[in-house]
Amino acid sequence: MPQLKSFTREEVKRHANEDDLWIIIDTEVYDMSRFVDMHPGGAFPILEYAGKDATEAFYGLHRQEVLTKYNRYKIGTIEGEKPKIEFRQPGALSKVPYAEPNAWQGFKSPYFKESHYKFRTAVRVIMDGLAEEAREFEVSGERPSDEFQQKMGSHGLLAANIGPGKFLKEFNIQLPGGIAPEEYDYFHEMIVHQEARWGTRGLDDGLIGGMTISLPTVLNFGRPALKQKIVPEVLAGRKRIALAITEPYVGSDVANLKTTAKLTPDGKHYIVNGVKKWITTGHWADYFSTAVRTEKGISMLLIERSEGLETKPIKTSYSPSAGTAYITYENVKVPVENLLGKEGGGFQVIMSNFNHERWVMLAGATMGGRLAVEECFKWAMQRKVFNKRLIDQPVIRNKLAKMIASVESVHSWVENLTYQMCNMTYMEQALKLAGPLALCKYQTTRMLHDVSDDACQIFGGRAITKTGMGRNIETLQRTYKFTSILGGSEEIMADLGVRQAMKNFPKDARL
Numbered sequence: 001m002p003q004l005k006s007f008t009r010e011e012v013k014r015h016a017n018e019d020d021l022w023i024i025i026d027t028e029v030y031d032m033s034r035f036v037d038m039h040p041g042g043a044f045p046i047l048e049y050a051g052k053d054a055t056e057a058f059y060g061l062h063r064q065e066v067l068t069k070y071n072r073y074k075i076g077t078i079e080g081e082k083p084k085i086e087f088r089q090p091g092a093l094s095k096v097p098y099a100e101p102n103a104w105q106g107f108k109s110p111y112f113k114e115s116h117y118k119f120r121t122a123v124r125v126i127m128d129g130l131a132e133e134a135r136e137f138e139v140s141g142e143r144p145s146d147e148f149q150q151k152m153g154s155h156g157l158l159a160a161n162i163g164p165g166k167f168l169k170e171f172n173i174q175l176p177g178g179i180a181p182e183e184y185d186y187f188h189e190m191i192v193h194q195e196a197r198w199g200t201r202g203l204d205d206g207l208i209g210g211m212t213i214s215l216p217t218v219l220n221f222g223r224p225a226l227k228q229k230i231v232p233e234v235l236a237g238r239k240r241i242a243l244a245i246t247e248p249y250v251g252s253d254v255a256n257l258k259t260t261a262k263l264t265p266d267g268k269h270y271i272v273n274g275v276k277k278w279i280t281t282g283h284w285a286d287y288f289s290t291a292v293r294t295e296k297g298i299s300m301l302l303i304e305r306s307e308g309l310e311t312k313p314i315k316t317s318y319s320p321s322a323g324t325a326y327i328t329y330e331n332v333k334v335p336v337e338n339l340l341g342k343e344g345g346g347f348q349v350i351m352s353n354f355n356h357e358r359w360v361m362l363a364g365a366t367m368g369g370r371l372a373v374e375e376c377f378k379w380a381m382q383r384k385v386f387n388k389r390l391i392d393q394p395v396i397r398n399k400l401a402k403m404i405a406s407v408e409s410v411h412s413w414v415e416n417l418t419y420q421m422c423n424m425t426y427m428e429q430a431l432k433l434a435g436p437l438a439l440c441k442y443q444t445t446r447m448l449h450d451v452s453d454d455a456c457q458i459f460g461g462r463a464i465t466k467t468g469m470g471r472n473i474e475t476l477q478r479t480y481k482f483t484s485i486l487g488g489s490e491e492i493m494a495d496l497g498v499r500q501a502m503k504n505f506p507k508d509a510r511l
């Protein structure tokens with residue numbers, strides 16, 4: 001970058017033709033002479049601002065990050081003037097009201113201790129440092145690279161997604177912010193899910209989604225030797241793992257799955273045949289925690305990618321970088337030692353992680369809604385139409401009010417449920433939390449539906465454009481159905497919640 005100089009506004013005015021074209025954005029001076037013909041928006045819009053202040057026009061059409069990416073054209077600043085627009089620094093919190101959970105914006109919280117604040121600060125710095133690379137994978141739809149997966153692992157961010165547990169100490173995991181493994185609780189984990197503010201819904205699942213739902217089956221039900229082999233390599237990002245339950249004929253209806261595993265006559269192996277569909281991370285995975293039908297009923301097997309096992313990508317409306325796969329198993333030979341839990345005990349293995357899986361989705365989804373609030377609020381404040389800012393239109397303020405109120409309500413419920421998870425025993429959680437978590441998941445994805453709809457109307461055409469100002473809104477509207485179908489569809493969640501409440505309904509209660 002050339003040495004930055006100081007200029008007066010009068011000096012800038014003298015560089016006002018196509019071959020010598022300067023503009024001012026806030027208090028910075030850009031020499032556009034070499035860029036004007038390459039400008040993605042064409043030369044015409046820039047020419048109008050030659051030698052002038054283009055701040056308002058620029059922010060009406062570009063995200064701030066454009067200036068960071070093209071800062072090679074910056075030649076100086078305006079003498080004696082202080083910037084009016086703040087540049088977001090890596091790791092910084094947003095000052096936009098409701099853009100962050102209120103605990104991070106100075107509100108009192110009964111839930112967070114010093115270690116949570118410390119952890120959040122550390123996680124945001126790491127995530128900001130990885131954001132650009134993450135977005136490149138989401139846009140290209142490519143497999144997140146081994147280096148990227150391993151960076152996540154080396155920061156402790158893969159293990160941090162699996163939740164608190166003895167395994168953090170057992171496998172010597174170094175958590176962000178130097179948090180001690182025994183201190184790590186579900187509020188720390190909630191922070192990890194909510195700090196994934198990259199706007200890369202597909203990639204998030206390709207990187208960690210499959211692992212978060214499948215590794216616990218090995219951690220909690222795998223034989224010690226299997227655990228020792230697989231857990232460290234997955235948590236370090238050297239290997240990837242997916243949960244393979246759903247089939248083309250059965251989605252949530254696990255009891256009717258058709259994939260079979262037959263014991264060989266010597267009793268040393270299972271031979272697996274069948275197909276699986278919608279397997280998140282599946283196309284990238286080395287291991288598959290797979291639900292099969294054995295002689296004794298539904299069982300879970302850890303299957304390594306090997307002869308007879310093939311994956312192919314499913315073209316989804318979210319992102320190919322989620323690695324969503326169709327899997328075929330043709331006479332795949334699996335050692336009996338890879339049985340997870342008991343033969344015929346597959347339901348227990350599958351069910352044991354459902355609450356956690358749904359809660360992870362809730363935490364991530366509230367962040368998705370919040371990000372939309374921040375984007376819409378900023379856009380409405382800076383976008384001018386009919387000579388007014390969007391925010392000056394009551395209809396826009398009303399939409400924002402609805403968005404904020406629904407994100408905040410769901411977020412408070414998620415925090416309350418997280419508190420229960422931190423303080424109930426595993427058995428208590430199993431008995432009491434399935435219903436509320438299911439209802440909260442239902443409410444959260446309804447919230448996303450409404451927020452996405454309002455956000456799209458606020459952003460207009462940019463909400464259906466993959467790059468530029470509305471990029472994150474486009475991602476939200478294209479991907480929120482992912483959350484409302486996976487891990488139990490809205491309809492099943494709503495029904496489960498009410499059926500569980502019916503079980504606890506007092507027999508003697510009358511209106």
Ligand code: HEM
Pocket residue numbers: 023030039040041042045046049054057058061062066067070073467468469
């Ligand atoms: C440092 C100065 C500038 C840089 C680096 C820059 C860069 C860019 C880039 C990268 C895009 C594509 C954005 C996307 O698709 O996400 C773009 C679009 C555009 N730019 Fe600029 N630009 C600059 C200044 C300006 C100025 C002063 C104007 C004047 C109004 C302008 C008008 C536009 C327009 C109209 C578009 C198309 C926006 C759209 O498709 O909605 N640009 N610019």
